[in-house]
Amino acid sequence: MPRLTPPAPGIDSAGAPPAARFSGPLRKRSLLLSIWPFVALAIVQTVLAISSLHILGAMRAFSSGESQWSKGQKDATYALARYAVSGDAAAYEQFHQGLHIPMSDMQARLMLEDRGYAARPQASLLLLQGHNEPEEINALIWLTVYFKHTESIGQLLARWRDSDEPLQELQNLAGDIYACLQLAPPTPAQKQSWLAQINSLQIQLSEAERAFNKVLGDTSRALNAWLWSINIGIAVAMLSLLMGHTWRLQRKTARAEDALDLVSERASTTLAAIGEAVITTDAAGHVMYMNRAAEELLGMSLEQLVTCELVQHMHAPPLVTDRDKPGVAPLVQTAISETLRGHEYPRDTIFRLYDAQFHLREVRLAFTPIGDHTGTTEAVWVLHDVSQEQSYIRELAWQATHDQLTGLINRYEFERLLGVLLARNQQSDLPSAGNAIMYLDLDQFKVINDTAGHIAGDAMLRAISAMLQRCLRTGDVLARVGGDEFAILLTDCAFGEAQRIAEQIRDAAQNVRIQWGERSLSAGISIGLVKLAAPLATVEEVLRVADMASYGAKQRGRNTVYAYDPGVDQEIARYVGEMEWVERIKAALERGHFCLYAQTIGALNTTADDIAGGGLHIEVQIRMRLPDGNIISPVLFIPAAERYGLMPMVDRWVVKQSLRTLAHLQKSGQVPAISCCAINLSGTSLGDERLLGFLQEQIALHAVDPGTLCFEITETAAITHLPNAIRLVKALKALGCRFSMDDFGAGVSSFSSLKNLPVDFLKIDGAIVADMLNEPAHRAMVDAINHLGHALGMRTIAEFASTPEIVETLRSMGIDYAQGYAVGRPQPFSHPAAEAFPV
Numbered sequence: 138m139p140r141l142t143p144p145a146p147g148i149d150s151a152g153a154p155p156a157a158r159f160s161g162p163l164r165k166r167s168l169l170l171s172i173w174p175f176v177a178l179a180i181v182q183t184v185l186a187i188s189s190l191h192i193l194g195a196m197r198a199f200s201s202g203e204s205q206w207s208k209g210q211k212d213a214t215y216a217l218a219r220y221a222v223s224g225d226a227a228a229y230e231q232f233h234q235g236l237h238i239p240m241s242d243m244q245a246r247l248m249l250e251d252r253g254y255a256a257r258p259q260a261s262l263l264l265l266q267g268h269n270e271p272e273e274i275n276a277l278i279w280l281t282v283y284f285k286h287t288e289s290i291g292q293l294l295a296r297w298r299d300s301d302e303p304l305q306e307l308q309n310l311a312g313d314i315y316a317c318l319q320l321a322p323p324t325p326a327q328k329q330s331w332l333a334q335i336n337s338l339q340i341q342l343s344e345a346e347r348a349f350n351k352v353l354g355d356t357s358r359a360l361n362a363w364l365w366s367i368n369i370g371i372a373v374a375m376l377s378l379l380m381g382h383t384w385r386l387q388r389k390t391a392r393a394e395d396a397l398d399l400v401s402e403r404a405s406t407t408l409a410a411i412g413e414a415v416i417t418t419d420a421a422g423h424v425m426y427m428n429r430a431a432e433e434l435l436g437m438s439l440e441q442l443v444t445c446e447l448v449q450h451m452h453a454p455p456l457v458t459d460r461d462k463p464g465v466a467p468l469v470q471t472a473i474s475e476t477l478r479g480h481e482y483p484r485d486t487i488f489r490l491y492d493a494q495f496h497l498r499e500v501r502l503a504f505t506p507i508g509d510h511t512g513t514t515e516a517v518w519v520l521h522d523v524s525q526e527q528s529y530i531r532e533l534a535w536q537a538t539h540d541q542l543t544g545l546i547n548r549y550e551f552e553r554l555l556g557v558l559l560a561r562n563q564q565s566d567l568p569s570a571g572n573a574i575m576y577l578d579l580d581q582f583k584v585i586n587d588t589a590g591h592i593a594g595d596a597m598l599r600a601i602s603a604m605l606q607r608c609l610r611t612g613d614v615l616a617r618v619g620g621d622e623f624a625i626l627l628t629d630c631a632f633g634e635a636q637r638i639a640e641q642i643r644d645a646a647q648n649v650r651i652q653w654g655e656r657s658l659s660a661g662i663s664i665g666l667v668k669l670a671a672p673l674a675t676v677e678e679v680l681r682v683a684d685m686a687s688y689g690a691k692q693r694g695r696n697t698v699y700a701y702d703p704g705v706d707q708e709i710a711r712y713v714g715e716m717e718w719v720e721r722i723k724a725a726l727e728r729g730h731f732c733l734y735a736q737t738i739g740a741l742n743t744t745a746d747d748i749a750g751g752g753l754h755i756e757v758q759i760r761m762r763l764p765d766g767n768i769i770s771p772v773l774f775i776p777a778a779e780r781y782g783l784m785p786m787v788d789r790w791v792v793k794q795s796l797r798t799l800a801h802l803q804k805s806g807q808v809p810a811i812s813c814c815a816i817n818l819s820g821t822s823l824g825d826e827r828l829l830g831f832l833q834e835q836i837a838l839h840a841v842d843p844g845t846l847c848f849e850i851t852e853t854a855a856i857t858h859l860p861n862a863i864r865l866v867k868a869l870k871a872l873g874c875r876f877s878m879d880d881f882g883a884g885v886s887s888f889s890s891l892k893n894l895p896v897d898f899l900k901i902d903g904a905i906v907a908d909m910l911n912e913p914a915h916r917a918m919v920d921a922i923n924h925l926g927h928a929l930g931m932r933t934i935a936e937f938a939s940t941p942e943i944v945e946t947l948r949s950m951g952i953d954y955a956q957g958y959a960v961g962r963p964q965p966f967s968h969p970a971a972e973a974f975p976v
């Protein structure tokens with residue numbers, strides 16, 4: 138019989154309980170030990186009975202021999218008396234016949250007394266002639282030979298011996314009478330004398346016989362009494378033994394019963410107390426016992442089920458559900474019937490059970506057969522309810538693969554499914570319309586979060602998720618793969634159709650509106666659509682390209698679909714190239730391959746020069762040094778660093794290295810001294826709440842005069858992280874640091890942002906400055922920004938002042954500073970040792 142789990146404790150590997158482990162020889166030994174006194178007594182009793190019978194038989198032989206002897210002797214005496222009176226030869230003959238009996242007995246006895254058991258053959262013959270019963274002769278001989286020295290038999294033989302002499306004399310007298318009668322007829326006096334002698338001998342013999350009989354009677358009685366007492370003694374001993382033994386047995390049985398009761402009590406209490414449902418059935422599955430947990434699990438009592446076939450009374454599933462289809466957990470009923478028929482289930486199988494209310498329970502089933510040499514007789518089933526555990530496992534599995542907010546699958550699960558699809562595509566030759574992946578990123582979602590709060594943002598994410606589900610076809614896979622990012626796997630979908638779906642989604646996203654207080658919130662969506670085709674082979678490649686495609690959509694102005702067919706389009710390669718920069722940036726940080734350059738910011742009027750204090754005003758710029766010695770412009774790697782979250786690390790490296798170099802130059806007494814050193818801070822760094830602490834710590838560490846420091850921030854970055862930016866600017870300005878608003882004029886250029894951020898310098902975006910001589914509009918913008926800055930008490934700096942003409946024009950316009958090739962090219966700004974930065 139197969140076993141679903143190891144046998145329960147107390148059941149050996151053969152399924153037999155401990156008691157059954159007593160082997161045959163052991164049991165026989167214990168039986169012998171308990172009955173040997175009875176056997177010994179019975180043997181003694183038997184030997185005694187046989188001996189008693191033998192002795193009594195011998196005594197009877199003596200008694201019947203004596204009567205033959207007495208008759209023979211009396212016949213002989215009577216015949217001799219007749220012969221003495223009549224001289225009748227027949228009487229003489231009768232005398233001899235009669236006397237022959239006691240004489241034979243006497244000779245036999247004499248031989249036995251003399252030679253013992255060796256004389257048995259001759260003695261037997263003589264005793265036969267003495268008319269003894271043939272069956273009793275052996276007993277007679279046995280008693281005479283072996284008991285002659287006992288008092289009773291010794292006396293008996295002595296009394297027998299007393300008759301020897303009168304018998305001999307009787308024989309001699311008979312001889313004398315015969316001789317006289319041969320010579321002459323007897324005289325009356327002679328006859329009288331003979332009769333008197335015969336009478337005297339008769340008297341002697343009778344007395345000897347009487348004495349013999351008395352001893353025989355006494356001996357028989359004594360023997361009887363002795364045998365009685367021996368037998369009674371043995372009977373009493375046997376009875377006592379039996380009683381003692383029975384008493385001991387009863388005590389043992391009582392103790393065993395008590396122990397059994399205790400075990401049974403303990404077992405039933407334990408079974409009642411444990412949470413596992415325990416059911417005992419016979420080999421055919423009829424219920425014999427079940428504990429309380431089993432009653433609760435099945436929703437039926439033992440009384441209802443006892444002797445019934447268990448499986449017929451278990452509840453079947455209420456409906457045919459998905460779980461009843463092949464491949465789902467088997468029903469407990471099925472498992473029980475099949476296990477009894479010899480089927481084996483894997484150890485960890487989870488079975489289904491429907492309780493009395495038809496609620497699904499999931500159980501683990503353990504089966505232990507109980508049997509003897511004839512095979513399995515009973516079976517114990519232990520049902521461990523794992524419903525709760527399974528539901529936790531399912532819940533955890535769900536959580537591990539799903540996004541809590543939208544209920545969609547998460548990035549991990551999406552990647553797994555994508556992997557499965559890619560593997561299937563590689564193995565299958567079946568024609569397919571193709572597959573595509575969509576990467577969707579909400580546009581300016583942060584604005585919703587920042588202006589309406591995270592709860593509104595969550596509501597928007599849920600609304601977008603619902604919209605996406607409506608737009609998809611059956612079988613498409615939708616996942617939330619990041620904060621405001623979704624991904625869709627379109628299987629068996631021609632690329633044209635995928636593009637149509639993407640456009641439809643983009644369109645639908647515009648119509649997703651959530652009412653938040655009085656505001657109606659909406660979000661655009663940028664979609665990167667990628668055809669799953671060669672050379673894209675791995676999950677990583679596909680996701681990277683899909684991400685790039687959505688980045689491409691953003692770059693094209695957001696709220697667009699960027700479709701990429703790897704077999705046809707090339708542009709995405711640019712974005713893929715960015716990824717390579719990520720690795721290089723990390724390596725450069727780790728190995729110290731970054732270096733600093735400084736570009737002079739020249740004062741265009743004396744007021745500005747006064748503010749600079751006659752010292753150098755510079756902007757520190759980062760470069761990457763390649764292993765071949767080439768110096769790489771930040772334009773090439775900063776976009777990648779920004780997109781892939783590396784800017785905080787890059788910024789920190791720049792700050793650390795700049796302060797270290799500045800401190801070094803200040804200590805070395807360099808002339809002219811640096812009066813203002815501008816360091817760029819990116820948008821992501823501005824959003825980092827720990828940046829302020831880092832800057833304060835570095836300024837203190839390098840003992841740099843905070844008044845020589847100027848931090849450059851862009852308008853967009855400042856607006857995106859406004860609260861943090863205001864806190865940072867205020868705290869550092871309190872130390873004496875200054876701030877520049879970088880690239881002003883390139884983005885939204887909100888005048889109100891300038892009011893919120895009390896910066897010291899306004900840097901006019903180089904793109905406007907560079908062609909201001911040819912573009913009157915740009916010149917007007919430069920002019921306007923200059924006036925605005927001055928109106929707000931700021932100094933203005935024009936970037937990209939690449940020619941002396943531009944510099945002169947800027948000076949004539951009243952711009953305070955100029956920065957560009959016409960003022961000064963970037964020069965290495967270095968400490969003797971560039972530092973590596975832990976990534």
Ligand SMILES: Nc1nc2c(ncn2[C@@H]2O[C@H](COP(=O)(O)OP(=O)(O)OP(=O)(O)O)[C@@H](O)[C@H]2O)c(=O)[nH]1
Binds near residue numbers: 578586591621
């Ligand atoms: N409400 C809410 N916001 C989230 C959640 N997860 C991430 N975010 C926010 O989503 C925003 C994602 O912003 P980004 O994708 O970087 O930028 P964006 O504002 O969408 O701008 P672009 O993507 O460049 O158009 C961040 O502000 C996150 O704080 C979330 O579960 N709920």
